[in-house]
Amino acid sequence: MHAYLAGASRQCYSWVKLHRKGKADMKHFREELWFQTRSRRELINITPHVRDCLTESGIREGLLLCNAMHITASVFINDDEPGLHQDFEVWLEGLAPEKPHSRYRHNGYEDNADAHLKRTIMGREVVVAITGGELDLGPWEQIFYGEFDGMRRKRVLVKIIGG
Amino acid sequence: MHAYLAGASRQCYSWVKLHRKGKADMKHFREELWFQTRSRRELINITPHVRDCLTESGIREGLLLCNAMHITASVFINDDEPGLHQDFEVWLEGLAPEKPHSRYRHNGYEDNADAHLKRTIMGREVVVAITGGELDLGPWEQIFYGEFDGMRRKRVLVKIIGG
């Protein structure tokens, strides 16, 4: 199968060799990952832990949902590169500054309104394809827990369905 | 199962008691929720309606997709706290101001370009795990419909697959 998008500047290739198709009974799996960071904001690569969940599930074809269970934290996919993580910190502080706390109406007895906004930019969840018993990720895709209001115990949910 | 992340400042706990695993036949369910808001922008907690869909589906283990079917509206998960919702309004107006309408090229016979951008920040959809017949949400997670170009009938889709 070869498909060409309209317009001379655009090409879309699709090869049959990459194509997989099949049938299976539906299985399901659930696990929680718990975190307590030492600083207010931290990015943690959780790909190995998510992979452990998949192995334990025995699921070979399906979808994996990984989401923060707290509304001031994220799960997202990006590069595991420290310079980029510093760029994220500066950029998010620019888009949704932590201080002064009084700039947000949410901050009465809370001081974490900025964390709600930062997590909105970074996203609550990722859905990852499971193929041949592996996380079907691109070469640089790594799954991160993004903490924006840390120093207390918080959870990430991993749910897998498939066969 | 105990897992410790590399680095002294990072811990990840995972308990077997939280772990669930099983098999089931695949079921599917689809429903639409319709909205007509009185103002251009509004945030509506739709968690009870999504929960009703789940009950009606009879699905106990699976994934639930809830998405806006319109491109100037969002479905997202955050806190049901009025101060925070005012913060969202101010913040989104800062990132993607509604006026002057002429600032956007999309606004020829439309005036809603800002709504397309605001919805991009807030997201189109959420995927929620279904466990034991319940929405598997963290303690403060609530599902919201985010309207950014309201005062007309618009739809949200709920699709559930699982067993």
Add this chain to the structure above:
Amino acid sequence: MHAYLAGASRQCYSWVKLHRKGKADMKHFREELWFQTRSRRELINITPHVRDCLTESGIREGLLLCNAMHITASVFINDDEPGLHQDFEVWLEGLAPEKPHSRYRHNGYEDNADAHLKRTIMGREVVVAITGGELDLGPWEQIFYGEFDGMRRKRVLVKIIGG
């Protein structure tokens, strides 16, 4: 079934005629779409290609995941309107400017930090309901590949599970 949200200004209707429910064996399908754009940034409507994948899969009820496999690209849903796409370009350049490249720590031998940030705003993935063998999209929903660091071969994954 009629449901009314609390508050005089809010209404939520839900009709049984829209409701679908059933059972099926679980099938799965995987495909990659490859792109090479001529410019650094480009938005490409990939809805027809995603629809082709669905047809090939034979899946009638389920969930379709479509995600960028690269961390400087997006898959998102919005309107296929050229004015809006120009608005996205201007808006994203405002939120995460490409230049000067030296403003980002990621940009040592890379120059694409802005692309990581832009893709974060636009999102990595979409999940689309499959109903009656069709992409269950709203009237204006179109699926886009968003390239923010192009001029080389990059991939999008389509994974479908269902019955």
